Amino acid sequence: MSGYTRPALYRCHVCGETGGSTILATGAHILVRCPSCHIVGLWPRPSEAELTAAYAEGYWDAPAKIGRPGLAYRLRMSGVARRLASLAKGGARLLDMGSGDGAFLRLAESFGLDAWGIDRYAPAGAGSRQHEGDFTATGFESGYFQLVTMFHVLEHLPDPRAALAEAHRLLAVDGVLMIEVPNADSLVLALAGRRWQPLEIPTHLSFFSTDSLNRLVESVGTWELLSTSHFSWRASPAALVLTVLPGLQPKAVRRRNGGRYPVALAAMYLVLQILAIPAVAGTALLGRGCIIRMIFRKKQ
Numbered sequence: 001m002s003g004y005t006r007p008a009l010y011r012c013h014v015c016g017e018t019g020g021s022t023i024l025a026t027g028a029h030i031l032v033r034c035p036s037c038h039i040v041g042l043w044p045r046p047s048e049a050e051l052t053a054a055y056a057e058g059y060w061d062a063p064a065k066i067g068r069p070g071l072a073y074r075l076r077m078s079g080v081a082r083r084l085a086s087l088a089k090g091g092a093r094l095l096d097m098g099s100g101d102g103a104f105l106r107l108a109e110s111f112g113l114d115a116w117g118i119d120r121y122a123p124a125g126a127g128s129r130q131h132e133g134d135f136t137a138t139g140f141e142s143g144y145f146q147l148v149t150m151f152h153v154l155e156h157l158p159d160p161r162a163a164l165a166e167a168h169r170l171l172a173v174d175g176v177l178m179i180e181v182p183n184a185d186s187l188v189l190a191l192a193g194r195r196w197q198p199l200e201i202p203t204h205l206s207f208f209s210t211d212s213l214n215r216l217v218e219s220v221g222t223w224e225l226l227s228t229s230h231f232s233w234r235a236s237p238a239a240l241v242l243t244v245l246p247g248l249q250p251k252a253v254r255r256r257n258g259g260r261y262p263v264a265l266a267a268m269y270l271v272l273q274i275l276a277i278p279a280v281a282g283t284a285l286l287g288r289g290c291i292i293r294m295i296f297r298k299k300q
């Protein structure tokens, strides 16, 4: 491990507290749990140049598919879109913060939702209802949306509380916020350490537990917690398979094969994900799955 082992140097990017305990060393970085808000942060924090390089060409999956959700995506995410549509009271305008390639917008539209997106690193071709911009100043009027989603976004942000405060401002009273992030209490993280796929250093700056995420959300407004779960059809089986066999990562495979994903490898990846489901579901039931998905209703 390099010279970053003294947590006294650490200053929490969310609450400003110093000190904390190192929970994992990953080579060039360590992960430190803040003694006050318990959010785990990456240290040292990557520079702007490092982050820009990490999000540059190749961050988005298959460029040809941008904005067009494939069958696998639809199968895995339809339950989420259906749930959101059923939770929307008095309107169905949705903002996907961190909408990326826009796939969730298209899917939400097919469930009758009026879907908008915002992303700082939106790839070209993601659609006209997707704005490129900062989450802390989205430009929409207060209370404009009945639904706000943040799928694997908060862990990327230097200031996750500011984004949550904006989500609160944008939601109407009784509006619903759905958040999904990697789980700092994941059993696979405890077992696999730095090989855990959702670490994604250096782009993941924060890791949350159910408690620390709940407290952060509560710090920006008054909410009713509707549900907490630890399983995603889209993220969970893949996270376990890619922790054991990182070479199957679609982006890495495409890089090695001139942009193609050979059918045999794709089939093997799919079969392994299906085989992983019982183990992944078990960790989820223990509250130690790879992800946290929390749904809140704004009270005021």
Ligand SMILES: [Zn+2]
Binding pocket: 012, 013, 014, 015, 016, 017, 034, 035, 036, 037, 038, 039
């Ligand atoms: Zn803190």
